[in-house]
Amino acid sequence: MAHKVAVNFPIKDDDVYNNLVVPYKESKDLPGLLEGLIYSYYYSEEFRTLFDEVVYGVEYEVIRDDEEFNAAIKKAQEAVALYDILASSAEDFLNDSMDDINQKLSAVAAV
Numbered sequence: 001m002a003h004k005v006a007v008n009f010p011i012k013d014d015d016v017y018n019n020l021v022v023p024y025k026e027s028k029d030l031p032g033l034l035e036g037l038i039y040s041y042y043y044s045e046e047f048r049t050l051f052d053e054v055v056y057g058v059e060y061e062v063i064r065d066d067e068e069f070n071a072a073i074k075k076a077q078e079a080v081a082l083y084d085i086l087a088s089s090a091e092d093f094l095n096d097s098m099d100d101i102n103q104k105l106s107a108v109a110a111v
């Protein structure tokens with residue numbers, strides 16, 4: 001289902017208005033341009049990142065080279081390994097605690 005959106009906003013830059021908006025308006029292709037920009041923003045992370053940097057001044061941290069990327073991957077792997085060890089230790093502790101509780105319950109039940 002297609003949805004219609006009425007948009008009215010000022011274009012402050014005369015150059016952009018005269019050399020981009022007017023030709024697209026005259027060729028009746030302005031809605032296609034705007035729709036393409038909206039889809040690109042929504043579906044393309046690369047487009048959205050570039051747009052946000054240019055329009056909003058938002059800067060994204062980008063890993064610049066293979067060495068930095070490999071270091072980030074190694075750090076992530078180490079963190080996952082640590083979480084694995086912690087989870088395993090917690091599971092062992094809980095199992096031991098349950099065994100102790102069951103032994104004490106058995107001893108109480110035997111009395």
